[in-house]
Amino acid sequence: xxxxxxxxxxxxxxxxxxxxxxxxxxxxxxxxxxxxxxxxxxxxxxxxxxxxxxxxxxxxxxxxxxxxxxxxxxxxxxxxxxxxxxxxxxxxxxxxxxxxxxxxxxxxxxxxxxxxxxxxxxxxxxxxxxxxxxxxxxxxxxxxxxxxxxxxxxxxxxxxxxxxxxxxxxxxxxxxxxxxxxxxxxxxxxxxxxxxxxxxxxxxxxxxxxxxxxxxxxxxxxxxxxxxxxxxxxxxxxxxxxxxxxxxxxxxxxxxxxxxxxxxxxxxxxxxxxxxxxxxxxxxxxxxxxxxxxxxxxxxxxxxxxxxxxxxxxxxxxxxxxxxxxxxxxx
Amino acid sequence: xxxxxxxxxxxxxxxxxxxxxxxxxxxxxxxxxxxxxxxxxxxxxxxxxxxxxxxxxxxxxxxxxxxxxxxxxxxxxxxxxxxxxxxxxxxxxxxxxxxxxxxxxxxxxxxxxxxxxxxxxxxxxxxxxxxxxxxxxxxxxxxxxxxxxxxxxxxxxxxxxxxxxxxxxxxxxxxxxxxxxxxxxxxxxxxxxxxxxxxxxxxxxxxxxxxxxxxxxxxxxxxxxxxxxxxxxxxxxxxxxxxxxxxxxxxxxxxxxxxxxxxxxxxxxxxxxxxxxxxxxxxxxxxxxxxxxxxxxxxxxxxxxxxxxxxxxxxxxxxxxxxxxxxxxxx
Numbered sequence: 106x107x108x109x110x111x112x113x114x115x116x117x118x119x120x121x122x123x124x125x126x127x128x129x130x131x132x133x134x135x136x137x138x139x140x141x142x143x144x145x146x147x148x149x150x151x152x153x154x155x156x157x158x159x160x161x162x163x164x165x166x167x168x169x170x171x172x173x174x175x176x177x178x179x180x181x182x183x184x185x186x187x188x189x190x191x192x193x194x195x196x197x198x199x200x201x202x203x204x205x206x207x208x209x210x211x212x213x214x215x216x217x218x219x220x221x222x223x224x225x226x227x228x229x230x231x232x233x234x235x236x237x238x239x240x241x242x243x244x245x246x247x248x249x250x251x252x253x254x255x256x257x258x259x260x261x262x263x264x265x266x267x268x269x270x271x272x273x274x275x276x277x278x279x280x281x282x283x284x285x286x287x288x289x290x291x292x293x294x295x296x297x298x299x300x301x302x303x304x305x306x307x308x309x310x311x312x313x314x315x316x317x318x319x320x321x322x323x324x325x326x327x328x329x330x331x332x333x334x335x336x337x338x339x340x341x342x343x344x345x346x347x348x349x350x351x352x353x354x355x356x357x358x359x360x361x362x363x364x365x366x367x368x369x370x371x372x373x374x375x376x377x378x379x380x381x382x383x384x385x386x387x388x389x390x391x392x393x394x395x396x397x398x399x400x401x402x403x404x405x406x407x408x409x410x411x412x413x414x415x416x417x418x419x420x421x422x423x424x425x426x427x428x429x430x431x432x433x434x435x436x
Numbered sequence: 437x438x439x440x441x442x443x444x445x446x447x448x449x450x451x452x453x454x455x456x457x458x459x460x461x462x463x464x465x466x467x468x469x470x471x472x473x474x475x476x477x478x479x480x481x482x483x484x485x486x487x488x489x490x491x492x493x494x495x496x497x498x499x500x501x502x503x504x505x506x507x508x509x510x511x512x513x514x515x516x517x518x519x520x521x522x523x524x525x526x527x528x529x530x531x532x533x534x535x536x537x538x539x540x541x542x543x544x545x546x547x548x549x550x551x552x553x554x555x556x557x558x559x560x561x562x563x564x565x566x567x568x569x570x571x572x573x574x575x576x577x578x579x580x581x582x583x584x585x586x587x588x589x590x591x592x593x594x595x596x597x598x599x600x601x602x603x604x605x606x607x608x609x610x611x612x613x614x615x616x617x618x619x620x621x622x623x624x625x626x627x628x629x630x631x632x633x634x635x636x637x638x639x640x641x642x643x644x645x646x647x648x649x650x651x652x653x654x655x656x657x658x659x660x661x662x663x664x665x666x667x668x669x670x671x672x673x674x675x676x677x678x679x680x681x682x683x684x685x686x687x688x689x690x691x692x693x694x695x696x697x698x699x700x701x702x703x704x705x706x707x708x709x710x711x712x713x714x715x716x717x718x719x720x721x722x723x724x725x726x727x728x729x730x731x732x733x734x735x736x737x738x739x740x741x742x743x744x745x746x747x748x749x750x751x752x753x754x755x756x757x758x759x760x761x762x763x764x765x766x767x
Contacts, residue, residue: 108534108559109527116525116534116557123538124552134520134553136570139471148522148556148568155559189465191479191522191566194447196440203439203447207454221455222465225479225566226447227486228439235522235556235566237479239467 114323130327131250132177132312133240143247145240147177149314153232158288160281163202165289166234167209173314174238175217175293176367180312182248182302183240185219185295190236193229206234217295246302248310248371253328257308257398258378261370262294262301263391265317266343266357268364273349287345291367297390298369306381310371318362318416320370321404325417331403334396334416338409341393358406358414372398445654461658462581463508463643464571474578476571478508480645484563489619491612494533496620497565498540504645505569506548506624507698511643513579513633514571516550516626521567524560537565548626577633579641579702584659588639588729589709592701593625593632594722596648597674597688599695604680618676622698628721629700637712641702649693649747651701652735656748662734665727665747669740672724689737689745703729 108116121129128134133145151157151170161169171188178185190210194203207221214221222239267287274284294312301307309328313320321332342361350357373381378394385392399405406414439447452460459465464476482488482501492500502519509516521541525534538552545552553570598618605615625643632638640659644651652663673692681688704712709725716723730736737745 106531107527108525108529108531111531113557113559116531119531119535120538120555120557123535123542124554128552128554131554134518136518136553138469138473138475138517138572142469144469144475144570146518146520146553146568146570148520148554148566150522150524150556150558150566152524152558152560154561186469187465187467187477189477189479189568191481191568193481193483193564194439196438198439200437200439200442200447200450204450204454207451211454221459222467222477223455223459223462223479224451225481226444226451227481227483228444229483229486229564230562231560233524233560233564233566235479235481235564237477237520237522237568239475239477241469 132180133183135181135247141244142241143244145178145181145183145242147174147238148235149173149177150233150235158275158285160285161289163205164209165285167206168213169289169291170234170236171210171213172291172293172367174236175219175295176291176312176314178238178240179294179298180248180310180369181242182246182298183242184299185217185238185240187219187222187239188214188236189222190224190234192224193227193231193233195230195232196228198232217293245305246299248302248307250309250311250324250327253309253324253330253372253398255330255398255400256375257372258375258394259332259334259370259372259396259398260392260394261317261341261368262297263368264341264343265366265368266346266361266364268316268366269360269362270343270346270349270364272364273353273355273360277353293367294369300388300390301371301392304381304384306373306377308372308374310369313366313368313370315365316363317366317370318404322417324370325402325404331399331401332396332405333399334406336406336408339393340395358408362416463511464514466512466578472575473572474575476509476512476514476573478505478569479566480504480508481564481566489606489616491616492620494536495540496616498537499544500620500622501565501567502541502544503622503624503698505567506550506626507622507643507645509569509571510625510629511579511641511700512573513577513629514573515630516548516569516571518551518553518570519545519567520553521555521565523555524558524562524564526561526563527559529563548624576636577630579633579638581640581642581655581658584640584655584661584703584729586661586729586731587706588703589706589725590663590665590701590703590727590729591723591725592648592672592699593628594697594699595672595674596697596699597677597692597695599647599697600691600693601674601677601680601695603695604684604686604691608684624698625700631719631721632702632723635712635715637704637708639703639705641700644697644699644701646696647694648697648701649735653748655701656733656735662730662732663727663736664730665737667737667739670724671726689739693747
């Protein structure tokens with residue numbers, strides 16, 4: 106069977122049969138190296154053709170390649186320690202461009218208390234940056250994907266739809282500079298995720314790097330649960346999403362759940378959720394309760410107009426495009 | 437300036453100005469995480485177009501992508517703990533091929549007591565595998581590239597010229613299956629390097645993944661030293677190199693120093709070298725003394741016929757091909 110028929114997650118499931126479930130379950134590999142900390146390792150590749158709009162500056166490309174890896178560490182409640190970058194550059198590329206990419210990497214790492222520790226430089230037809238994030242997390246603070254159970258409350262940090270909004274803008278050639286910034290100059294939720302993890306009540310967590318819908322699907326599959334998400338007036342839609350949707354006559358639900366937001370989606374045991382929210386308000390955490398974990402497999406988005414949208418059917422996923430419908434967010 | 441004018445090591449030196457010298461000095465990033473061990477991290481990318489002959493099986497590709505990273509850990513005296521693979525697959529690739537690559541990775545990792553901990557799967561035009569090796573080394577056993585000084589004795593594990601020999605065979609369409617095996621089914625020197633490191637007398641070490649000449653050049657530059665290598669009857673030439681050289685009427689010195697051998701080249705303080713060799717003989721280490729560290733920058737190969745060959749001028753290096761002459765080993 107060809108990869109395009111399998112879908113990215115289909116491929117990963119098959120790889121899990123060879124490498125073991127542990128290798129595919131979480132955003133990071135988790136290694137106990139003695140003491141009270143786990144080491145976290147993650148790798149995420151950025152290909153110019155697949156992920157980077159032509160409007161991006163080299164600095165933004167480097168920043169983004171670093172930040173996506175830090176986001177995986179954030180999803181585990183971890184603190185970043187260092188990064189490696191295995192990079193493939195076309196030989197006709199200009200050295201100044203390489204240095205600007207490197208500065209973007211170093212600047213992003215520095216903002217989050219990490220450093221670029223090394224890497225590998227190869228020649229190839231296309232610019233490809235495989236970043237490696239190295240972090241650590243105290244055993245008591247580790248957040249995993251596995252753990253959500255029916256009755257848990259579902260939360261998200263920040264807002265939903267920044268990536269999707271940027272995509273719509275780029276698709277229409279509208280506010281391109283701003284859209285490129287929204288897409289690439291993301292803020293890995295390192296500090297906030299650690300503050301949340303420290304409270305010790307999170308049952309599962311994942312970043313929304315492939316969009317909120319994909320994050321819910323992955324958590325749902327892994328934990329054999331469904332979700333009911335309520336899209337009411339309190340739902341934290343990315344502010345510009347509504348303006349852009351209205352400008353281009355699109356329903357925001359067509360794009361806000363399918364673009365990479367790099368927020369943390371997490372669940373908390375229902376009996377601790379009120380207490381968690383009280384603490385979160387007091388500490389001014391930008392988190393919003395958006396629904397609950399259900400039995401069964403459906404991921405239902407209850408809209409204010411009474412309609413229910415099925416979020417399992419769409420979502421940006423590599424390799425697998427034919428059946429994606431409106432969720433096909435690709436630059 | 438374009439990258440093709442800079443050469444791979446020229447690019448890496450420039451990157452060192454941004455990331456700091458520490459990031460570019462060694463085969464691995466070395467991180468002290470508390471206790472008496474250092475963590476080692478390395479990343480090495482394998483591109484199908486650049487590194488893999490068309491005769492390779494998918495299993496061999498996976499094995500190789502894993503082994504090259506283990507070789508970097510070996511060069512530090514480390515023991516591997518785990519690997520990650522960030523892989524880009526063309527969408528028209530067959531799933532069975534992906535699984536065979538994965539089995540090659542898992543088999544290689546398993547042979548050296550490590551496991552594949554995770555990774556990332558993306559779609560792209562060409563098969564690219566960015567491997568990440570994670571290892572650890574006791575502080576007393578860490579071997580670094582920095583440390584060689586004039587008067588040190590120079591040693592190499594195993595033989596010299598396996599990679600170059602395989603290249604010549606492939607170039608001539610001769611014994612292709614065997615050559616592909618020689619090129620890809622390499623043996624990272626994990627166990628031997630650790631036995632050597634444990635003796636505590638190594639002043640510097642590097643793997644010969646870009647060939648012996650490139651390894652000497654890198655050690656030389658970093659330590660501001662030169663080398664005198666003696667090619668006499670005791671020099672450990674890869675046995676098949678002489679047969680192949682004679683078959684195709686080529687001088688073995690045209691290829692044996694420029695192909696990736698994945699052996700460990702290391703130096704030992706002159707006053708400890710006799711004692712080291714006594715121990716090495718007793719323990720039957722496959723290591724050979726091949727020369728000494730000198731003052732100045734020349735890397736001279738003294739041949740048995742009295743001629744001296746300058747090893748600084750050639751060597752396989754990415755991006756930089758025009759001036760390579762006979763050292764241009766490329767599949």
